Amino acid sequence: MDLFYKEASENTPLISLNFKKGVFIIDGQFTLDEPESFFKPIEKNIKQYIKKPCKNTVLTINLSAINISSSTFLLNLIELLDQLYEKNYDVKVRWVYNNDEDGNFELGNDYADMVKVPFEFIETVQNFMTTI
Numbered sequence: 001m002d003l004f005y006k007e008a009s010e011n012t013p014l015i016s017l018n019f020k021k022g023v024f025i026i027d028g029q030f031t032l033d034e035p036e037s038f039f040k041p042i043e044k045n046i047k048q049y050i051k052k053p054c055k056n057t058v059l060t061i062n063l064s065a066i067n068i069s070s071s072t073f074l075l076n077l078i079e080l081l082d083q084l085y086e087k088n089y090d091v092k093v094r095w096v097y098n099n100d101e102d103g104n105f106e107l108g109n110d111y112a113d114m115v116k117v118p119f120e121f122i123e124t125v126q127n128f129m130t131t132i
Helices: 036-049 068-086 102-114
Strands: 003-006 014-018 023-030 056-066 090-098 119-124
Touching: 003 036, 014 036, 023 068, 036 068, 056 068, 056 102, 068 090, 068 102, 090 102, 102 119
Parallel strands: 023 056, 056 090, 090 119
Antiparallel strands: 003 014, 014 023
16 A cells, blocks of 8 residues: 545544655544544554655654544554664654644653654644645
8 A cells, every 4th residue: 555545524633644655644633532443544554564664754743632542542653653763764753733732742742752763843833834
């Protein structure tokens, strides 16, 4: 599979996993109370990808909202990419946060402290479009 794509909904983010290029995007709200069924195919595809990854992998996370149950699954995904990083692949996480959302920035920092994969923090401004 070269691409895994899911449109965003009210409680789920847009998911774009380009396995051919090693470019992954999670963008939107992730506020499911029971995110297992949503996350399971994503996790399955990432596990397949890490068996034959690209030399470079970038995960961009731009969440406007996330709840505790969903955050656990997001951390699991980051930990999978951390496995690649520990095998000397070029992997990084780009964490996009809004300048007026302290909690989102803190969550990204907490994740960065839990893994070895490097995080790049990108600050945006409310109502300002940023191209990544």
